[in-house]
Amino acid sequence: MVLQRRLEYGFDGYQVPVVPRASRSVRGRGPIRKKCDGNQIRAFEILACVAGNILQESESSVQSNAAGVKDQNHIFYTNSKGGREDEGRSIKKDPCEGGNFDEKSFACVPGFKGHHKSYKLNEFCQAHDNISHKVGSASNAYDHSEVTCSAKKLATISRKNNCGYSSSRVVGGPPYFGDFYEGKVGGILESKLEDGPYRSRSGRDQSLTVAGSSEDQMELDREPLALVDSESDVKVTLSRDRVNFVPFPRHCDNIKVVSRDDDENSVGCTQTSTITKAYRSPPDIQQRRMKKLFPSRHWRKSQKLKDGKKKPIYCNGRNFRIDERSQNIYPFKKRKFFNQSPIPASDGGLHHEGVINFPNKRINGDNCSAAFGASSSVASQQVPHESKGCDVKLSIKSFKVPELFIEIPATATVGSLKRTVMEAVTAVLGDGLHVGILLQGKEIRDDNKSLLQTGISQVQKRHSLGFILEPGHTQITPPACTERPSMVSGGKPRSLSRHLAPLTLQLGASYASPGRQLLNSGGSVERDLNIVPSLADSSTGNAMPETQALVAVPATSMEPLAVVPFDQKSHPEFVRRRIRRPFSVSEVEALVQAVEKLGTGRWRDVKLRAFDSAKHRTYVDLKDKWKTLVHTARISPHQRRGEPVPQELLDRVLAAHAYWSQHQARQQLKTAEAVCS
DNA sequence: TTTAGGG
DNA sequence: CCCTAAA
Numbered sequence: 001m002v003l004q005r006r007l008e009y010g011f012d013g014y015q016v017p018v019v020p021r022a023s024r025s026v027r028g029r030g031p032i033r034k035k036c037d038g039n040q041i042r043a044f045e046i047l048a049c050v051a052g053n054i055l056q057e058s059e060s061s062v063q064s065n066a067a068g069v070k071d072q073n074h075i076f077y078t079n080s081k082g083g084r085e086d087e088g089r090s091i092k093k094d095p096c097e098g099g100n101f102d103e104k105s106f107a108c109v110p111g112f113k114g115h116h117k118s119y120k121l122n123e124f125c126q127a128h129d130n131i132s133h134k135v136g137s138a139s140n141a142y143d144h145s146e147v148t149c150s151a152k153k154l155a156t157i158s159r160k161n162n163c164g165y166s167s168s169r170v171v172g173g174p175p176y177f178g179d180f181y182e183g184k185v186g187g188i189l190e191s192k193l194e195d196g197p198y199r200s201r202s203g204r205d206q207s208l209t210v211a212g213s214s215e216d217q218m219e220l221d222r223e224p225l226a227l228v229d230s231e232s233d234v235k236v237t238l239s240r241d242r243v244n245f246v247p248f249p250r251h252c253d254n255i256k257v258v259s260r261d262d263d264e265n266s267v268g269c270t271q272t273s274t275i276t277k278a279y280r281s282p283p284d285i286q287q288r289r290m291k292k293l294f295p296s297r298h299w300r301k302s303q304k305l306k307d308g309k310k311k312p313i314y315c316n317g318r319n320f321r322i323d324e325r326s327q328n329i330y331p332f333k334k335r336k337f338f339n340q341s342p343i344p345a346s347d348g349g350l351h352h353e354g355v356i357n358f359p360n361k362r363i364n365g366d367n368c369s370a371a372f373g374a375s376s377s378v379a380s381q382q383v384p385h386e387s388k389g390c391d392v393k394l395s396i397k398s399f400k401v402p403e404l405f406i407e408i409p410a411t412a413t414v415g416s417l418k419r420t421v422m423e424a425v426t427a428v429l430g431d432g433l434h435v436g437i438l439l440q441g442k443e444i445r446d447d448n449k450s451l452l453q454t455g456i457s458q459v460q461k462r463h464s465l466g467f468i469l470e471p472g473h474t475q476i477t478p479p480a481c482t483e484r485p486s487m488v489s490g491g492k493p494r495s496l497s498r499h500l501a502p503l504t505l506q507l508g509a510s511y512a513s514p515g516r517q518l519l520n521s522g523g524s525v526e527r528d529l530n531i532v533p534s535l536a537d538s539s540t541g542n543a544m545p546e547t548q549a550l551v552a553v554p555a556t557s558m559e560p561l562a563v564v565p566f567d568q569k570s571h572p573e574f575v576r577r578r579i580r581r582p583f584s585v586s587e588v589e590a591l592v593q594a595v596e597k598l599g600t601g602r603w604r605d606v607k608l609r610a611f612d613s614a615k616h617r618t619y620v621d622l623k624d625k626w627k628t629l630v631h632t633a634r635i636s637p638h639q640r641r642g643e644p645v646p647q648e649l650l651d652r653v654l655a656a657h658a659y660w661s662q663h664q665a666r667q668q669l670k671t672a673e674a675v676c677s
Numbered sequence: 678t679t680t681a682g683g684g
Numbered sequence: 685c686c687c688t689a690a691a
Contacts, residue, residue: 578685604679619679624685627682 581616583625588645591622591629592652600626600660629653 583591594610603619611617632640633650 580685601680603681621685623681
C-alpha cells in the first residue's frame with residue numbers, strides 16, 4: 001500500500017506561481033470528441049416484437065416490464081463486448097472508477113485550513129452503493145449505461161485494486177494546502193510530488209503522461225488500474241523536473257457524477273426502471289417538467305421546402321420525445337443521439353441522386369392505401385367482455401413504414417442508394433408518423449370511440465387488427481417542433497390513435513436491439529421513457545386502459561424509428577434546449593475539488609479532470625455552475641433553492657473563488673509589469 | 678475550441 | 685442553460 005502521507009499547508013501569504021494551462025496536446029483526446037462513424041443504415045422496418053396477449057390485469061404490464069429488464073441486461077452485456085472503442089472504454093472505465101472509491105475514501109483529505117474532513121467517506125460510500133445497485137438492477141443511468149453491463153469487469157478490476165496491484169493515492173485537499181500525490185504503477189513507475197497551484201513552486205504545470213499501446217490506452221490516461229494491468233510499455237513523459245501524477249480525482253469525481261445521475265436523472269436505457277418510476281410520477285409534475293423543458297422558442301416549426309412539402313422533421317436524427325399533452329414528438333440533441341446511433345451524422349450529408357416518390361402519400365386523411373404501410377400483426381389478444389374498464393393489451397409484432405419508391409440512376413453508388421433510402425425514410429418519418437388502426441382491413445378513424453365500441457377489444461383473430469404507420473402530417477400536425485400543440489388532432493380529446501402514435505415512436509426511442517451497439521446516451525433515453533407512463537397517467541377517460549396496456553410494450557427490444565440519421569447541420573434551427581440536469585452534491589463536490597486545484601480559468605481542464613465521463617457536463621456548464629455556486633454561497637441559506645449544498649462545500653467555493661480571483665489579479669499585474677518593462 | 682460574461 | 689465575442 002502506498003504510504004499515506006499528509007502535508008498541510010496554509011495558503012495565506014503564499015506567492016502563487018504561474019500556473020500554465022495544461023498542454024493543449026491533450027485536446028482532441030477524450031470521449032467528448034469521439035464520434036461514431038462508419039456505421040450502417042438500419043432497416044426501415046420497425047420490429048416491435050412483443051409476445052402478445054390481452055390481459056385483463058394492469059399488473060401484467062409490470063411483468064412485461066420485468067421481462068424487459070432481462071432482455072436489456074442481456075443486451076447490455078452483449079453489447080459491452082462488441083466494443084467499439086468508445087464503448088469499450090467507457091465500460092472499462094466506469095468500473096475502474098468504481099474501484100477507486102475505496103481509495104478515495106481512504107484518502108486522507110485535509111480540509112480547509114488543514115482540518116480533516118471525514119464527510120467524504122460517507123459520500124463515497126454512498127456513491128459506491130449506488131454503483132453497486134446499478135449494476136445489480138441494471139437500472140443504469142446517465143451516459144453510462146455501460147456501467148450496467150460491466151459488473152464482471154468491475155469485479156475484476158476491483159479485485160486488482162484491492163490486491164494493491166495499482167495504488168495511487170491522493171492525499172490532499174485544495175492545492176493551497178498542499179497536495180501530495182503518489183502514484184505507483186505496477187512497479188514500473190513511481191512518482192510522487194507535492195505540488196499544487198496553491199503552493200509555492202518553481203515549476204509550471206507538470207504533468208505525467210502514461211501511454212500504453214494496448215487498446216486500453218484510452219483508459220490508461222486516467223486509469224491507474226488499467227495502467228497497472230497493462231503489459232504494454234509505459235511511457236512516462238515528464239515535463240520539467242517534477243511529476244504531477246493525479247490519477248484519482250477524476251475518477252472519484254466521475255463516480256460521484258455517475259451515482260448522482262442514477263439517482264436523480266435516471267437517464268437510462270433501462271426502460272424498466274424508468275417506466276416503473278414514471279408510473280409513480282404524478283402527471284402534473286410530468287407536465288410541468290415538460291413545459292419547462294421545452295420552451296416554446298425552441299420549437300420552431302420546420303421550414304417548408306420549395307415544393308411546399310414540409311421538410312423532413314429533424315427528429316429523424318434524434319430520439320423522439322413525446323409531450324404527454326400535445327403528443328408532439330420532440331427531438332433530442334444529436335449529440336446524445338450519436339451515442340446510440342450507429343449511423344454517422346457526418347456522413348457527408350445526404351446526396352440526392354435519386355428521385356423519391358411517395359405515390360400513396362395520404363393527404364388529409366385520405367384512405368390509407370395498401371402501399372402505404374403494411375399493417376402490423378397483432379400476435380394475439382383476448383377480450384375482457386365483462387367489464388368496460390378492462391385493459392386491453394395488444395401485442396404489436398411489427399410495424400412497417402410506408403412503402404417507398406425510389407428511383408435512382410444505375411450508376412449511383414450503393415452508398416448513395418443508402419442515403420437516398422435514408423432520405424426517403426427521413427422524409428416520411430420526419431413529417432411525423434401517425435398510427436392508423438386497421439380492423440379487419442378497415443381503418444378505424446374515429447379516435448373517440450372506445451375499443452369496445454370499435455370492436456377492437458373483441459377481436460379474436462390474429463391479423464384482424466393491424467397498425468400502420470402513416471405520415472403524420474396527414475392527420476396529425478407534424479409532431480416535432482410545432483408550437484401549436486392544440487392543432488394536434490384538432491383539439492379532440494385523447495383518443496386511441498393519439499395514444500398509439502406515441503407508442504410507435506416510443507418504440508423507436510426505447511430501442512434496444514440485441515447485437516446493436518450500446519445504447520447509452522446521456523439522458524435522452526430516460527426522458528423518452530419517462531414520457532410514456534406519464535402519458536398513461538395523464539390520460540383521461542376510457543382511453544386509459546389501452547394506453548397503459550401499450551405502455552408496457554417498449555420494454556422489449558425493437559428497432560427504433562429514431563435511429564434515422566439526421567444531419568443536424570442542415571437543420572440548425574432545431575437545436576433544442578438541453579434538458580436541465582441539476583448538479584448533485586457529489587458533482588458539486590467534484591467541481592469544487594477540481595477548481596480548488598486548477599483554478600477558475602481552466603474549465604476545460606476541470607472538465608477533463610472531474611467530469612470527463614460526464615458527457616452532459618461541458619466545461620461551459622462547469623463554469624456556469626461555478627458561477628452559480630459562488631452566488632449561492634453568498635446568499636443566505638434560506639434564499640437558496642434546489643438540492644441544498646453543504647455549507648462546507650460552499651465555504652470551499654468561496655475560499656477557492658477568492659483565492660483564484662486574487663491569483664488572477666496577480667497574474668494580470670505581473671503581465672502588466674512585464675509589458676511595461 | 679476555449680474562455681469569459683451577459684442573458 | 686443559452687448565446688457569443690474574443691482569443
